[in-house]
Amino acid sequence: MSIIPAPISRFFHKTASPPHFYALADKLIPWLTVLFLLLLIPGLYGGLVMAPADYQQGDSYRIIYIHVPAAWMSLFIYVLMAIMGGIALVWRIKLAEVMLISSAPIGAGFTFIALVTGSLWGKPMWGTWWVWDARLTSELILLFLYLGVTSLYGAIEDKRDAARAVSILALVGVVNIPIIHYSVEWWNTLHQGPTVSKMDKPSIHISMLIPLLLMAVAFKVYYAIAVLQAAKLQLLKREASAQWVKSLLEKPQ
């Protein structure tokens, strides 16, 4: 902690204090919602209406606008969880624990979306619902990793211990993700040949790319909103008998 200059460290501790964060989340959520809609609406319009159909895949490729951002989010959130876990273990900041566990269901949700949309996209392309394609397989394993986190947190009664356990698990998981990813890619090329996966690189045109990027940022903002909502709940659960919760209850809602 001593490496960080005092004013910055003070700023972090103030922001990370539960009552302060709770109030901050309340202030941020409306703005983030506006930003989300400003990104989502043009993103969807651009993706579903403006962008031309793919010359090979027709309109089915439009699933890309949720499949790919969701797949990105699923990895992004896991890495974020591991960073939170590291912070929680080293500096014992309760907020980091809360953010970690609040992120898990959202990340699992995105992983699930990536899997289901991948399968729905694969059906017209490959003729079957499931192909052991590298990305889908990695995504499936990632879903197991997420489920491991949530079920471990649920199984340990003392929530402080549970948060510690989950932090360790997230860090172990994040070290393994590149290894798993690499091994699955390697396995995939070994067993199937590279022709299957048209899904990774559809011939991307600029009018297709812009909505994709808009959607990717929109999903990130969605995550920010959802994680703040979930963190508010978790903070209340963890701090139910703290003074700031009591004064919160006395305020007229």
Add this chain to the structure above:
Amino acid sequence: MSLTQAVWAIIRRDLLLAFRRRAEMANPLLFFVMVVTLFPLAVGAQANLLQAMAPGVIWVSALLAALLSLDGLFRSDFEDGSLEQLLLSPHPLSVLILGKIFSHWLVTGLPLLLVAPLLALFLGLPEKAMPTLWLTLILATPMLSLIGAIGVALTVGLRRGGMILSLLVLPLYIPVLIFASSAVDRATSGLPVTAQINILMAMLLLALVLTPLPTAAALKMSVN
């Protein structure tokens, strides 16, 4: 006493305990053989089909047997308070744990090497693949113990840790499964396996360095 002496004492004690509980210790090994026996019964006994599946079948069974044996790693120490004493020792916990993992591997991983020829016989694995099968078992079973130790350390305090343990540990076993079974698979058709073996060795070194720390941290959390 010195750290080396402490680690040796742990290894000696765990081996002695395993010897006194030998009936219990044989269970994962029997399980391994039985799972392998189930496959011909389920998919049919065509020689070429079994031979093609052999590397995968052997490795999936080894993974499941390892998973089954993991519970014994810390459970009894947790229940009788030995784990608390281990934590209080002035020596670094992560090194002491390595001793425990090593003896666990001697008791559960190494015997797999002995039954491997039997399984090769059951599944019609060509003899020329045997050295590779052994080599992958030697390199990969310690990894199963090392990685599994993190999972057990996280769940040892739970009354029903078993289900969660498999959910935590199996995804982490996937790279081991991929490279080990692919090495055996290539060896059956006489192809070189250096790449796979090198990767397995690298992963083993990585696991040796990286797993004791989270295991120690998780044990501290569990004893809490």
Add this chain to the structure above:
Amino acid sequence: MSLENFFAMGGYAFYVWTSYGLTLVVLVFNLLSPVVQRKQLLRQLALKQKREQP
């Protein structure tokens, strides 16, 4: 481009709209379930507080 064409998605309507629909369901669920749970929790805590200090 007519609305009909838009909904038909070049014959891939089922795949495209199921994908978008499911995504919507998951995202809305993950956003609303903590809000609902928090409202419940706040109500419980308020009741408890009233009981303890009348």
Add this chain to the structure above:
Amino acid sequence: MEEAIQSGLEITDLSCSRDDRTLFSGLSFTVHPGQVLLLEGSNGSGKTTVLRTLCGFREADAGEIRWAGQSIKESSFFADMAYVGHADGIKKELTVLENLRFGLALSRPGHYSIEQALKKVQLAGYDDNLVQTLSAGQKRRLSLARLLIIHSILWILDEPFTSLDKQGIELIETLIDAHVNQGGMVILTSHHDLSLPYTRLQRIHLNSCH
């Protein structure tokens, strides 16, 4: 014993909670060499938690634990203390001797040899018996024999008198007395009242805060 330990163990403002319940808060006490601290309180008042916090198994929410004037992480605290909890850390598949040798291997040797220690806890001659053949009281005495053979200045004992008969209790009291006479320290919880000279004995009553 060592000079450095003169100031003993100092606890200031320790507090601990589990889930949402405060187990204890603002707990302060000092144990000097030659003193025994008896923690009293009803079931669930957090006696065991205090001991486990001292052992570093639990993290305190607030407060400080100092050993020989330093925070316990920087001091030789863990090399100077020994703990016997509810679970006595004894393997029932091993013999008495094997158990003690293992205990010794994890730590530094103390005042007594294994032989002397077994004599002191009246288990002489049981060396090669498997622990599972011993009675509950004998097992307890064996777990306390470990305290004698390893280097330990501070003993932390959680209910050391359970499953001991009258002679057993007297025996342990004699051991505690002897340890304290040599400048050692003991912190223990017990339902049983100690018959030690009043000057040596400090009592702390934990009343649960609900």
